Amino acid sequence: MGHFKVNFGRAGKLWTVPLLAAGLALVLAVDPASAADAALKILLQKGIITQQEYDEAVKEGEQTAGPDESKPVIQKEDASVPTEKSAPDQESTADLGKGIKFGYDRGLYTQFKDKFRLKIRIRLQPRFTDAHFNSAWNTIGDPKNYPNVSGTGTVSAFKHGEDVDVFGVHRTRLVFEGFAFSPDINYFVQFRNDTADSTTQNATGRSTTQLYDAYVTFKQLPWANLRLGQYRTHFGRQEFVSSALLQVVDRGFVAEAFVPNTIDRRDQGVTLFSDESRYPLNYGFGVFNGVGINLTRLGLTTPANANELMYVGRVSANVLGNPGYAEGDLAFSRTPQLAIGASYAYNAGLQTNTIGAGSNNQVSTSIASLGNGRLLNQGVVDIGTGGIDAVIKYKGFSLQAEGFIRNINTHDHSKRIGNATGFYVQGGYFVVPSRIEVIGRYSYMDPDTHAAHDILTSTIGGLNWYLSGHEHKLQLDYGVITTRLSAADTGTGAVSLIENRARLQYTIVF
Numbered sequence: 001m002g003h004f005k006v007n008f009g010r011a012g013k014l015w016t017v018p019l020l021a022a023g024l025a026l027v028l029a030v031d032p033a034s035a036a037d038a039a040l041k042i043l044l045q046k047g048i049i050t051q052q053e054y055d056e057a058v059k060e061g062e063q064t065a066g067p068d069e070s071k072p073v074i075q076k077e078d079a080s081v082p083t084e085k086s087a088p089d090q091e092s093t094a095d096l097g098k099g100i101k102f103g104y105d106r107g108l109y110t111q112f113k114d115k116f117r118l119k120i121r122i123r124l125q126p127r128f129t130d131a132h133f134n135s136a137w138n139t140i141g142d143p144k145n146y147p148n149v150s151g152t153g154t155v156s157a158f159k160h161g162e163d164v165d166v167f168g169v170h171r172t173r174l175v176f177e178g179f180a181f182s183p184d185i186n187y188f189v190q191f192r193n194d195t196a197d198s199t200t201q202n203a204t205g206r207s208t209t210q211l212y213d214a215y216v217t218f219k220q221l222p223w224a225n226l227r228l229g230q231y232r233t234h235f236g237r238q239e240f241v242s243s244a245l246l247q248v249v250d251r252g253f254v255a256e257a258f259v260p261n262t263i264d265r266r267d268q269g270v271t272l273f274s275d276e277s278r279y280p281l282n283y284g285f286g287v288f289n290g291v292g293i294n295l296t297r298l299g300l301t302t303p304a305n306a307n308e309l310m311y312v313g314r315v316s317a318n319v320l321g322n323p324g325y326a327e328g329d330l331a332f333s334r335t336p337q338l339a340i341g342a343s344y345a346y347n348a349g350l351q352t353n354t355i356g357a358g359s360n361n362q363v364s365t366s367i368a369s370l371g372n373g374r375l376l377n378q379g380v381v382d383i384g385t386g387g388i389d390a391v392i393k394y395k396g397f398s399l400q401a402e403g404f405i406r407n408i409n410t411h412d413h414s415k416r417i418g419n420a421t422g423f424y425v426q427g428g429y430f431v432v433p434s435r436i437e438v439i440g441r442y443s444y445m446d447p448d449t450h451a452a453h454d455i456l457t458s459t460i461g462g463l464n465w466y467l468s469g470h471e472h473k474l475q476l477d478y479g480v481i482t483t484r485l486s487a488a489d490t491g492t493g494a495v496s497l498i499e500n501r502a503r504l505q506y507t508i509v510f
Helices: 009-023 025-030 032-045 051-064 253-257 361-369
Strands: 093-097 100-104 108-112 116-133 164-180 182-192 210-218 225-232 266-273 281-288 310-320 337-351 380-394 397-410 420-432 436-446 456-466 472-485 495-509
Touching: 253 397, 253 420, 253 436, 266 310
Parallel strands: none
Antiparallel strands: 093 100, 100 108, 108 116, 116 164, 116 495, 164 182, 182 210, 210 225, 225 266, 266 281, 281 310, 310 337, 337 380, 380 397, 397 420, 420 436, 436 456, 456 472, 472 495
């Protein structure tokens, strides 16, 4: 095709605007954004508008333009996911010169060129709990799933002698995150101080101030990120996501019970994994101590089985879009977002005795606090845990589910415990987009398939009010939790422990 040139002469500026409008009419119908940008650039080149006017027009266009519906909606993760490469609002950033910046970007930060960045974040989650228990909770209590474990290793039934009305700061978090030497070398350090206000976990089951996360992630290779330190293992969906991003006030007891080490969702080790924001198919494989946080097998009373390790693997696929791990469809996805995943973990040589060689009270109380009390005093065991999960989000609706199975191999063949199985189904819908959400969850767990009449179930419904996304919200839920104990559990006869519980929780992250 030939080219032609029109010389407008001195009248060029007068004729440019009307001719430009006519010439771009067809382009506007096909691609409005590109046409508008082209028009602004021509006006700037002709001197009709100033650079300042051009910048303001571009900025205004970005603010008013709707999102591209052809692209998947990716919801922001929370404080546990470093955001060093994000571009802070210039109005919240002070440039001090020589590459030094100071400002606010989902946390207070300071940065020196591309060499160092430190961000400080705080999370508070105060909660009020109102719980009512049937008489069996006082007379029988729970001696098997959530028992008391004393400092001397004695295991006894956990009882509720009266109803509960309690305020607590359920979670307090202090986070230091950023990068060092390179934007691809990220660090994350988190401390916690949590109130023991859960009705199913005794006061010794949760610690006070302690180091919670401490890890470094090397991100030079998106398909092979490397993480070292103490952190959440790549296992399951609800256990991998931060508690700041939950749709219900707290994680379900099923997801809690089926953590790979049976002790805590965190452990110390190394993980190789792909960047889930970049690929539709992803993996994670890690090797850990297998005894929870702030502890190695050398820290046991007798360092037996110190040569054993825990192995955790996960594969996942973003079938449609990328729903992420944040719960609920806060972004009100305009196209369906669907992901599936599968996980497996093997933890060999875990000592479950509460007294004697190799025992440790931190391990014992943590096992009991997660509903795994039936594992106590089984001697040394090898634990294999598998899980599958799926999530879908679309136009304010979300549905996710996970199923688990755990196999226990006891080294002492005189002791036998059956497999454990469990699942939960959880959903929600925004009756007011991005603001008001109705939620519900059903959970089921059989902690020992060799025993009868020992099922745990929970049905929960609630309402969430998002003041500013997950980082500023108010959550209310009400549920009925039923724990069935067999005659072998109680020594008298089969009983049902029933709890009716309401919780109100406020979350603020800054």
